[in-house]
Amino acid sequence: MKRFVVIGLGNFGSSLAETLHNQGYEVVAMDVREEAVDQIAPFVSRAAVGDGRQLKTLERFGAEGSHAAVVSTGDDITSSILATMALKDLKVRNVYVKVISRDHARVMEKIGVTETIFPERESAQRLGARIASEGVLNYIRMGTTLSIQEMAVPEAWIGESLRTLELPRKYRISVIAVHDMLRDEMLPIPDPDAPLKESDTVLVAGKDEDLARLHRLF
Secondary structure, rough: OOOOEEEOOOOOHHHHHHHHHOOOOOOEEEEHHHHHHHHHHHHHOOEEEEOOOOHOOOHHOOOOOOOOEEOOOOHHHHHHEEEEEEEOOOOEEEEEOOOOHHHHHHHHHHOOEEEEEEEHHHHHHHHHHHHOOOOOEHHHHHHHEEEEEEEEHHHHHOOOOOOHOHHHHHHHOOOEEEEOOOOEEEEEEOOOOOOOOOOOOEEEEEHHHHHHEEEEHH
């Protein structure tokens, strides 16, 4: 079974630890605050009061050999750097770090983390994409210029098939799934000849500038 270590049990760290545990994984949650550890304890495999910056502490609580670790130490950039370095000394291959600024992200990327997570910025991007176009229901950033958007089917597409719409040629975007909202069924390999319905939503992937052209259809 995969084992994950979460260091720092604020809102982000606690929610992540509980989510991973609910998916059936072994989760070790750690924080220096006893009250935070007590709150998460019923929802993870093991909750420990400890300093995630200390190599011996991480060893004692099973960080070595874990599949991945997530560092979420709030505004304390120094703590996130020291915890990350300790995890890398233990040869933890995948280290994800919650950051609070672009500078913080840049420092962690220099250290060589697997990925930095900037929840506030990513939430703002998703909200911005949704309110910029009434057709966008969800938004996921993929790299610096690509994204995936879930959007309602534009009126002009209703009754048309993906084959006849020729979206890759006309818009340089791809439909990667169709969500039948009435049956609550996600079709990850949509039938190119099936007519799109008003009750469908589509997951489209492409460059931001190409996806922005779709917003004019609403």
